Amino acid sequence: MLSDSTPLPWRTTWTEALYGKQGFFRHQAPADHFRTSTNSSGLFAAAIWRMVQAEGFAQVVDLGAGRGELLTELHRLSSGALGLTGIEMVDRPGDLPADIGWQHELPEHIDGLLIANEWLDNIPCDVVESGADGVVRYVLVDPTSGAESLGKKCDDPWLDRWWPLTGPGERAEIGSSRDEAWADAVRRVDGIALAIDYGHTAADRPVLGSLRSYRQGHETDVIPDGNRDVTAHVAVDSLVQLTGATLTRQVDALKVLGVTGTRPRLELARIDPGAYVRALSDAALSAELLAPGGWGNFWWISVDSRPVA
Ligand SMILES: C[S@@+](CC[C@H](N)C(=O)[O-])C[C@H]1O[C@@H](n2cnc3c(N)ncnc32)[C@H](O)[C@@H]1O
Numbered sequence: 211m212l213s214d215s216t217p218l219p220w221r222t223t224w225t226e227a228l229y230g231k232q233g234f235f236r237h238q239a240p241a242d243h244f245r246t247s248t249n250s251s252g253l254f255a256a257a258i259w260r261m262v263q264a265e266g267f268a269q270v271v272d273l274g275a276g277r278g279e280l281l282t283e284l285h286r287l288s289s290g291a292l293g294l295t296g297i298e299m300v301d302r303p304g305d306l307p308a309d310i311g312w313q314h315e316l317p318e319h320i321d322g323l324l325i326a327n328e329w330l331d332n333i334p335c336d337v338v339e340s341g342a343d344g345v346v347r348y349v350l351v352d353p354t355s356g357a358e359s360l361g362k363k364c365d366d367p368w369l370d371r372w373w374p375l376t377g378p379g380e381r382a383e384i385g386s387s388r389d390e391a392w393a394d395a396v397r398r399v400d401g402i403a404l405a406i407d408y409g410h411t412a413a414d415r416p417v418l419g420s421l422r423s424y425r426q427g428h429e430t431d432v433i434p435d436g437n438r439d440v441t442a443h444v445a446v447d448s449l450v451q452l453t454g455a456t457l458t459r460q461v462d463a464l465k466v467l468g469v470t471g472t473r474p475r476l477e478l479a480r481i482d483p484g485a486y487v488r489a490l491s492d493a494a495l496s497a498e499l500l501a502p503g504g505w506g507n508f509w510w511i512s513v514d515s516r517p518v519a
Pocket of ligand 1: 236246248
């Protein structure tokens with residue numbers, strides 16, 4: 211828990227709250243606080259495994275790997291044949307299979323698939339607000355209470371280009387920190403770099419911004435105190451322009467990879483009740499991965515750096 215109540219720009223407090231010495235992700239496993247496509251079941255990993263096989267990749271690097279949930283499942287599915295590496299700021303989980311690599315920084319070169327599920331939304335941004343006078347200013351926040359005030363005027367070309375504010379009270383998160391981080395990851399990859407996250411484009415920016423906090427499975431007050439997650443949706447169109455990425459909704463990407471959410475036929479219940487129950491559970495978990503307004507709406511932001519055949 212952070213104890214200094216000096217109001218500072220959001221990007222500073224957010225960085226400290228998640229990644230500082232007492233930061234949330236230094237001490238907390240993401241799966242203990244929120245469900246993601248990768249930690250909710252093995253179905254997402256199975257789809258990624260089908261993709262990896264179809265592309266002929268021998269290596270997968272998971273950026274922001276949590277506690278290695280996706281990698282552990284890929285390791286099982288591939289019977290240890292895939293080269294797997296987790297990139298995480300926390301130390302290697304004790305129960306990770308020994309031949310999965312684990313490091314704190316991205317390697318200079320990645321041959322295969324780089325995947326980053328719900329990583330970009332946790333990259334801290336500056337937050338700005340248009341005041342009563344229409345002037346756009348940085349939002350300052352007291353890390354102990356979440357109380358906000360407006361600081362100095364913001365003049366930022368990213369904002370002008372991607373998220374211009376048009377009236378008092380409107381807010382935005384400046385996405386250039388995400389752009390830079392993603393471009394840095396993409397440049398290392400010979401293969402496919404795939405970020406998966408919730409986001410928006412110029413057509414549907416949230417007028418009041420999208421800062422949120424979560425703890426123990428629930429949305430909470432947004433406070434950068436190190437005691438909760440702090441996240442904001444990703445401006446995906448600026449990533450596309452910077453890195454030449456393509457955008458696909460998760461529902462469409464996963465359907466291509468064989469995730470359908472189709473319920474088993476009722477007669478299976480009579481022939482093999484156990485198989486029926488398992489298939490029913492898989493159908494429910496698949497439907498969650500495809501859900502409109504939920505994970506199905508996530509963007510797959512994909513850059514394929516291989517020469518066109
Ligand atoms: C929201 S969690 C997602 C975990 C996992 N990918 C999943 O889908 O469940 C984000 C993770 O990214 C890690 N992370 C964030 N920035 C990082 C960085 N620059 N280097 C390594 N890990 C990072 C955090 O520690 C955290 O575990």
